[in-house]
Amino acid sequence: MTMHADVDDAVSEIDAVVADIGELVRCESPSADHEAVARSAEVVAALGERVLGVAPERIVVDGTTHLRWRFGAPRVLLLGHHDTVWPIGSLQRHPFRVDDGVLRGPGCFDMKTGVVMALRAVAALQDRDGVSILITGDEELGSPSSRALIEAEARGCAAALVLEASADGGALKTARKGVSIYRVHVTGRAAHAGLEPDRGVNASVEAAHLILAVAALGDRDAGTTVTPTLLHAGTAGNTVPAAASFTVDVRAVTRTEQDRVDAALHALRTTLPGAEVSIEDGPRSAPMEPIASADLFARARALAADLGQPPLDGVAVGGGSDGNHTAGIGVPTLDGLGAVGGGAHADDEHVVVGMILDRIALVRELVADVLAGGGR
Structure with a gap:
């Protein structure tokens, strides 16, 4: 019962x-x-x-x-x-x-x-x-x-x-893993893509250089992933892009790794003469x-x-x-x-x-x- x-x-x-x-x-x-x-x-x-x-x-x-x-x-x-x-x-x-x-x-x-x-x-x-x-x-x-x-x-x-x-x-x-989200902003200079492209500073090309550098910051052995995600650039198909931006998702097992990637992102330098880069946001959770x-x-x-x-x-x-x-x-x-x-x-x-x-x-x-x- x-x-x-x-x-x-x-x-x-x-x-x-x-x-x-x-x-x-x-x-x-x-x-x-x-x-x-x-x-x-x-x-x-x-x-x-x-x-x-x-x-x-x-x-x-x-x-x-x-x-x-x-x-x-x-x-x-x-x-x-x-x-x-x-x-x-x-x-x-x-x-x-x-x-x-x-x-x-x-x-x-x-x-x-x-x-x-x-x-x-x-x-x-x-x-x-x-x-x-x-x-x-x-x-x-x-x-x-x-x-x-x-x-x-x-x-x-x-x-x-x-x-x-x-x-x-x-x-x-x-x-x-700790989570960090970054927005990387690239500033170049616009120019007509057909008439005088050399007068421009191509923000898309600079963003490509930076994306490769950022992706290389991951460390598989340490469990750290650094993943470029959203990408935006340019205003018209016949114009050298004056601006570009991309988002970076970072996941790290330890705070030491999270801090290492943060420092590296803020130390990024541009490749093209005249291009500038700035970093927005950062670690969201330890x-x-x-x-x-x-x-x-x-x-x-x-x-x-x-x-x-x-x-x-x-x-x-x-x-x-x-x-x-x-x-x-x-x-x-x-x-x-x-x-x-x-x-x-x-x-x-x-x-x-x-x-x-x-x-x-x-x-x-x-x-x-x-x-x-x-x-x-």
Whole structure:
């Protein structure tokens, strides 16, 4: 009788969690659409108030709505975001649905399931004192309005637990590359391409020289990638280009490598006489190095074993998250604690329903463990 009751309770709980996820996924929230993000924030706020019994603070920065629940002075920060990369109307092509134990819909994996998991994990705690939940609305843009808020909330905490989706097979993310984005501007001199091209200074040609120099800054052995991406030049087909610009995406495993590339980019020199170069932007997030997650990952592995869950793996990944910001200010950080599935930002985005309750239980126990002093 008890066994049947436990099974029924589990079925009831997962049905409720899936319904919560569906509610969030059906409210589309592309990052750049402030009105859509505000609508999504209201859905998340109502869900959190129902689950936690407490309304969140609504924090609007530069038009973007973020949500925060605080239970006493923060010692553990649960971090997530409710914005997605999917434009309004994506639900028409990819409606929320559950088929054969797999949940689908835009933003379900990255990371609306993780938002629900964070709320549910904290709701299940016997003592919430010392917990803060921060759900931001611009992570997919690089957190331009929320970074300061994240760092302020994390500062002094024993742990930041990031409910971003897991890596392949449910692995936690124990390291992330730092991210730098640069805009390289080239100034030349216009001239008629047919009548007197020699009077011009060709910004396109100079940009080509610089692109090759920039691409050579990558270091495969160090895990550093330096990738020229967007390129713009010229104004007309019969005019020597007076201006050109290109974007550079840099990913680095260590801060030392990130700093090396930054210095090299600012030291770029032109090849053509009369051409000039200037550099805009720079590092956006520091690397989340393995030392930031080592203790927390060890605790998570032990707790998963205690819960009878499969052994946890940990991997380093190239993409950045808000965990880079918390690790960058010295707060122990563990990432990838959210949904198990795949297809982030892609048409096959999905979540394995059967893993959701296990992950909620793991997050709950990890928070309790840190609060009890085990996180250090």
